[in-house]
Amino acid sequence: MKLSPEESLFVARRAALTSHWPWVGGVLLLLVIAFAAWLWWSVPHLINPWAVTADLQSGALSDTTIPLMAALLPVVTLTFLVFVALTIVMAFAAFANERRLIDIINRGLAPPHR
Numbered sequence: 001m002k003l004s005p006e007e008s009l010f011v012a013r014r015a016a017l018t019s020h021w022p023w024v025g026g027v028l029l030l031l032v033i034a035f036a037a038w039l040w041w042s043v044p045h046l047i048n049p050w051a052v053t054a055d056l057q058s059g060a061l062s063d064t065t066i067p068l069m070a071a072l073l074p075v076v077t078l079t080f081l082v083f084v085a086l087t088i089v090m091a092f093a094a095f096a097n098e099r100r101l102i103d104i105i106n107r108g109l110a111p112p113h114r
Contacts, residue, residue: 003109015102021095028088036081047081049074 003011036047044051052070055061061070 003105011102011105014098018095018099018102021092025088025092025095029085032081032084032088039077045070045073047074047077049078 039047045055049071052061052074056067056070061067
């Protein structure tokens with residue numbers, strides 16, 4: 001079986017893309033972790049439910065702030081960050097599958113060893 005030039009170019013482009021993904025995905029995960037850490041220390045009411053709970057109990061939050069919203073905001077933010085991280089992890093799995101399939105294609109096109 002022989003691939004057409006267009007198909008060979010497509011497989012080569014996909015192979016190049018999948019070879020770069022571990023670095024890109026790793027950088028994306030580090031950015032998500034860095035963003036979460038920055039939120040934790042800079043704006044704890046957006047991410048730290050214990051800080052919100054402590055401020056609710058001590059009365060440090062203004063009366064105009066709705067306590068239920070203040071308590072749910074960190075949960076929503078954490079859920080979003082977990083969603084982003086899981087999406088990136090799923091992309092790692094997808095690219096691993098693509099690398100495996102490209103290897104299968106390449107092995108199928110290689111001349112038999114004798």
